[in-house]
Amino acid sequence: MTAQPRQAAAFPVSAAEFAGLHARVRRRAAPGIADRGALDNITPRQVRAAADEVGSGLTVTMAAPVETRQGPDNPDPCRHVMTGAVMGGIKASGLQFARDRIAMNVHGDADSHLDALCHVIFDGTLYNGVPASGLTPDGATDLTVGMASDGIVGRGVLLDIPRLRGVPWLEPGEFVTGDELAAAETAQHLRVGQGDLLFVRVGHRRRRDELGPWDTTDARAGLHPTAMEFLAERKVALLGGDGNNDTAPSTTEGVDFPVHVLAVHAMGLHLLDFLQFEDLVPVCEAEDRWSFLCVIAPLRLPSATGSPVNPIAIL
Template identity: 45%
Template sequence: MSTDPAPVPRVSREEFDALFAEVRTWGRWDPAGRGAWNRVTPAHVRRAAALVRDGTTVPLGRPWDTRPAPDNLRPALHHMTDLGDVEPPEPSAHKDFLGADYHGKSVSHLDALSHIAYRGELYGGRPARGWVGAGGARFGSVADLGPLVTRGVLLDLPAVLGAAWLEPGRAVRADDVLAAERTLGADIDEGCAVLLRTGRFRRRRERGPWDPDAASAGFHVDAVPLLAERGVSLLGSDGDSDLRPSPVEGLHSPVHTLALTAMGVPLLDNLDLEGLSTACAGAGRYAFLLVVTPLNVPGGTGSPVNPVAVL
């Protein structure tokens, strides 16, 4: 296997629609707005908690990025609203404001099921125009998910290949996933969260930013049936899980579409997985307790997050 881009198999819309139907889980769970997260039971959480051995905690969220860059076209906002220069009585206070158009390539965030529609339909076949409006989402909002706690698995593809990163445009295919499981000794099983490290932010630090909409390493759609068969509950990456350029004719985010709209699997985008890669290599294990606590935003299609892995 190579870290460099290779010719990527193209997928027609007809082939994609057949794949969508193959992995679709509509009507399987109640409440439907939680989608595949219904797989995670208290037993799954207890099993995940048992993975904690030395108590090492690794934050996975990126720094709040307020600087424009090719991969940060809508920078996050941070400014002070109170510098303590008020009249007595004591104490003085310092306050600030945060804001972000977080569905992009910079802010670490969670995508809820209402984030993506395909052919005008959300997960479960609900019409997007009837369920998502100016006031937010009435189905599949981030508030439906709540805290997400489960067993996490890091697919550290650069570590498997003995490289620092995957080059933008490198497709992660089903065989790559299986090779990572074997090499790292971390099995993907029912209810777990799968985090794909491509080495994006190490490459960014060493080579500088680039436009990830034009080229980024990520899952090819042929890896999705394997993830569906294993019963994953959450999918994340240091990119947005999608391979770019897209291999699917006329569809810019096919993995988003399959995960959120067909399978009901929430997504974690733009995670900084460099510290987790180092921690997992040092511990000699690539499974851990994963804790994700999105903001409780009724009607929100997602939320900025700073997930934590505990080894």
């Protein structure tokens, strides 16, 4: 299938339309009083069923290598320095240890990371109406990465939109609709269901690797806000993308990151941003299957709004 590019400017969402969309997906997601958001859509039975999908036992990372070089999409890169024996000199005999120190901007535009439910503030509140007053200079008190401290395990599903369109990647500014998500299901012979960990490839990482990085603040491919109705109807547990899931420029009047608002604030979906699927796609094609057991283990950062992450697909 080859489709015409879909640019944000060609399918705008007004402020009133966005408010209605926010209300609809929130209602369909049916947030509880004291829950883990959409992660509660995953049941132990579904985890066992996902484990039964393992065939070859091959494991594949969906994380991009951590960037330590400055670039147009990464002005504040991870800082990695060696400490210990390397700094003091390596002796010819006896025991020494090489050590490291790492500091990074978790929510940057290059490194793979998880957004916790306290990451998005919209109209003064967090997900499920939780007051944003719990966000302090010392950390967050509610809806933190700690909600996922036992890990996120379930059936992963990868929908490959460039494959559907017959192109290597979506160009910056293009978006994915709900109809395309459904079409990708059909083309890949599967169905996204309740509790699934949904990953949507737009080809961001391949484009970056082949053409070089660019300023993603102004231009990137992602989901159209209306595509979130597909996720709400299917009651998925998590959304991950190889961009940051939002299109730029924004499709929505007055909201720069509408997918983030709908996913995190309205639906309670943890987001995984800036993954890479270039290692996984050829394996899925070779095995002719696009679902797999998926294991995600965020760092135990009890007051943080996000975490570096390395999702693993087990086929």
